[in-house]
Amino acid sequence: MRKFAVGDLQVRQLAADVTEVSADLGGERCWFRIPADRAVPWRGDAWAVASLLPAMAKGLPLVIDSAMPVCPVLLANLEQLQRMFRLWGPALGVNFQPIPIEATTAPAPPGNQVGSFFSGGVDGTYTFLEAPTPPQVAVFVEGVDFQLGNPIYRESLERNRVWVEARGAAMLPMASNLRWVGRAHGVRWGAFFGAGLAAFSHALGLKQTWIAGGLSWKDLVPEGSHPCSDPLWSTASNDIRHHGRDALRWEKLERISQSEGALDILRVCWQDRGFNCGQCEKCIRTMVLLRLLGLTSPNFPALPSSGLVRRLIPGDQIEAIFVAEALDLAAARGDRHLEAGLAQALRRWRMRSLASAVDRDLLGGMFRGLRSKIRGGSGTA
């Protein structure tokens, strides 16, 4: 019978200060490169968390090597998570199927240190500053917010380190290819990042982990990281919590601007074109918020004109929610130019959604199929 096997755990010293731990996840080699001084006993928790959604996407029984025991609390939680992600599958664009899980169990050893994920962005910085139990370590993962091998990672790491250490915490850098392993199994990072971040936190042996939420309590749309699902990735010794839904994005930006130097390290861009490209949707809406709040960051150019905003098209529902929040702020602050630009961006998104619904419901997906064919033909798929 076919199965999604997790095993072949290997630990090797890559450099004096870096240990690489890797395992085979359903035929893909997944690795975590962590500081050598994190003496973590190697178990199956991180790998079970990392494998659940890929195994469900493939509809294969998840079988974890008996040498990699899993915390019984986590194992019970994985059943709950299966139910949740099955329901969310259509919204996340993945057909998650229920699967049996075969694993040996053993209580997880106590974790140490409270951590939060931190890359110098709006959500991570807000959570770092506002989490009810202050993080002792800020985990910065190469391969998540930065592509592996991006030279800007080093620059950002050093800037973040100075800022974090000035606040009495330590920077904890690590690297992983988990994002790409998920993609190889058909699960994009947007559906997977809660599990991915939880896997990193188990790999680092933390005792409590804050995952920064992006949206507010107003919008509880299915996402890879969600206040309902994130705590379920916990073990008995690593309490994983979702944080930051209490504030809108602009409120977070306003809050972090009060922390000295936070805007000097602000980096939100995923495009790997410089520190912040200043052209992508995420950069533009951050620049919009900075302008509306009367703030400046040396990492962003000033917003040139509302023309740039008018060209903005939210790529999905979540981006549309952020644009709508910015629109409300522009209206409240009386910035008519930005308000008009953002309203137009939102209208474009709605028209695009409507067109896509017409194609799906009335035309049987004709245009979508055609577009896929064209993209396939031009080799850009």
Added chain:
Amino acid sequence: MTLTISMPSRVVDDAGFAEIALLVDGERLWFRLAQDGSPPLRGEPVVAALLVAAMRRGTDLVLPAELPVSGAFLAGCHAAMGVMRHWGSHFGCELTPIRIVATEAAPHAGRHVGVALADALDTRFALTTSQIRYDRGLHVVTSNPSAAVEATLPAEQWLPPRVAVTTNVEAVATRLGTPTRLLHIARWVSTAYLQNLTQLDVPIHHPWLDPRPSAGLPVVLTTMGGPGLTIRAVGFGAMRWEKLRAVQGQSNGVSALPSCTVSAAARCGTCRACRRASFFATHLELLRRGEAPMRPGTVPTIQDHDDWVFALEGVLLARHIGDRMLEKRLASSIRRFQWSEWFREARTYLGLSRDAAVATR
């Protein structure tokens, strides 16, 4: 601006019942419960009853000195307000975080482990699947007639010992502006504190596929507990048909379908309760497929978001048991609803509806 709270009192009558009452802006809010175990006067039940209404009005809650609250409870309320303030647009109103001014007291010290006996199906499912032994089945008899169905819950051996609280808390909270979906807080949190509970499990229905903000209710309920009282929402995440399947072996397990709110004698077929009953019937028929074949024409028209969730659950059930025909019919009903929503939105954007001026932006 404040919501004036005055004249708190606790009176024990000859029948052994304690009545806790106070005036809120001149209106009497009261709770009547067995004296045995009812704690002295405190502010937690009052704050829980009035918090959302005060947020809706944007008025501070100032409690008299006779109604002290614990600091932990206040902190929980502030966290809960941080969540609920984002839900205003969903309920068509502003929910503004407010100040709560009260004398500080030691944390509430409860003794009993209770479960809220509410909607029949959710309660039964929670009791069937729970590993906890409850020593209190908290039953709120409300002065709100639409919820009077709860009083008909049968007294069965397997239910935990029932303790009743009679109160007008829902009526008062509603009159002061609490949205219906948030009445859970007024109802359960206030009575949990009054019944000296150390833990209260509240069975609720929220399949994770429902993205509405009130889906965060489990978080708010938990937040409003404190060191002496743990409040948990239970049974969410399961779909209605999973709950039906779990309880259908019990006597009266699936008999409590919602009654028609239009006609006492027959089902009108269009009111909210009838639509819910119809969806329940669809789910039940699917579960009993083979015993009673599916009747044609039993898929109701979706008219609101609750119906939408029912229908979506039905699609998943139909898919689960391989009934392609019903899956298609339910899916087509969902699509019709989505299209009507888009059409409504388009009318708004084109300036053809009354709300156009507000929503065009």
